[in-house]
Amino acid sequence: MNMVSQDSARANRVLGALPMVDYLPMVSQLEAVQLQPGQILEEPGAPASHVHFPISCAITLVSATRDGDMSELALIGREGLVGMPALLGSTGTALQSVVLRPGLAYRLPSAQFSQALQRSSAMQSMAMRYVQSLMVQMAQGVVCSLHHSVLQRLSSWLMVHQMVTASDQVLATHETIAHMLGVRRES
Numbered sequence: 001m002n003m004v005s006q007d008s009a010r011a012n013r014v015l016g017a018l019p020m021v022d023y024l025p026m027v028s029q030l031e032a033v034q035l036q037p038g039q040i041l042e043e044p045g046a047p048a049s050h051v052h053f054p055i056s057c058a059i060t061l062v063s064a065t066r067d068g069d070m071s072e073l074a075l076i077g078r079e080g081l082v083g084m085p086a087l088l089g090s091t092g093t094a095l096q097s098v099v100l101r102p103g104l105a106y107r108l109p110s111a112q113f114s115q116a117l118q119r120s121s122a123m124q125s126m127a128m129r130y131v132q133s134l135m136v137q138m139a140q141g142v143v144c145s146l147h148h149s150v151l152q153r154l155s156s157w158l159m160v161h162q163m164v165t166a167s168d169q170v171l172a173t174h175e176t177i178a179h180m181l182g183v184r185r186e187s
Helices: 020-027 084-088 110-119 121-147 150-165 174-181
Strands: 031-035 040-042 050-054 058-064 070-076 096-101 103-109
Touching (some): 031 050, 070 121, 110 121
Antiparallel strands (some): 050 103, 058 070, 058 096
16 A cells, blocks of 8 residues: 655645656655745745645635735645646746645745656646646635625635645634635624
8 A cells, every 4th residue: 555644745636646757856856845824925926936735734825906905716735736827837926825824835946847847748737637626716716705695605715724724723813714705804
C-alpha cells in the first residue's frame, strides 16, 4: 500500500496525482513553507514569484473594490494550487490570494512551474482540470450571492471550508467571514 505522509508534498492532490516520472524532477525545487493567516501570496497586478501547493492551509482568492470592500471568489486547500498567472502564461492577476487558515504549503518558483508544465502533459492536465473546478466554484458563488439568503451562503461557505480544510474548526473571525461573503458583519 502506498501511504503518503500528511506533511509530504504528495499530500497535495495535484502533486499527488502526478506520475513519479513527472514529480521527481520537481522535488528538489519544492520548498516547504508555513503560511500565516492574513499572509498575502499574490497581489493584483504584481507578478507572482511562486506557485503554492497547500497541504494543511487554506487560501482564499478575493476581489476588492476601490473602496476596500472584499468578496471571496474561491477557497483553495490541498485539492489545488495558487498561481494561476504562471499556469495561464500571464505575468499578474487581478485577484488577491490571502491565507485564511494557517498551515503547511509547498511552493515552486513560477519559472520552474512553467518548465514543469512544458515537460509534463500530466501536470498540464491536472492543473487545467483544477482551473475548471475553480471556475465551477466561482460560478456557484456568483449564483449563490444572487439567489440565496445570507444564512444559505454561510452554510455553503462552511461546507466548502470543511471540505477544503478537512477540519470542523473555522479559524476566522466574524469580520473575516463577513468579508468572504461580501456582507456586513451584522448580517
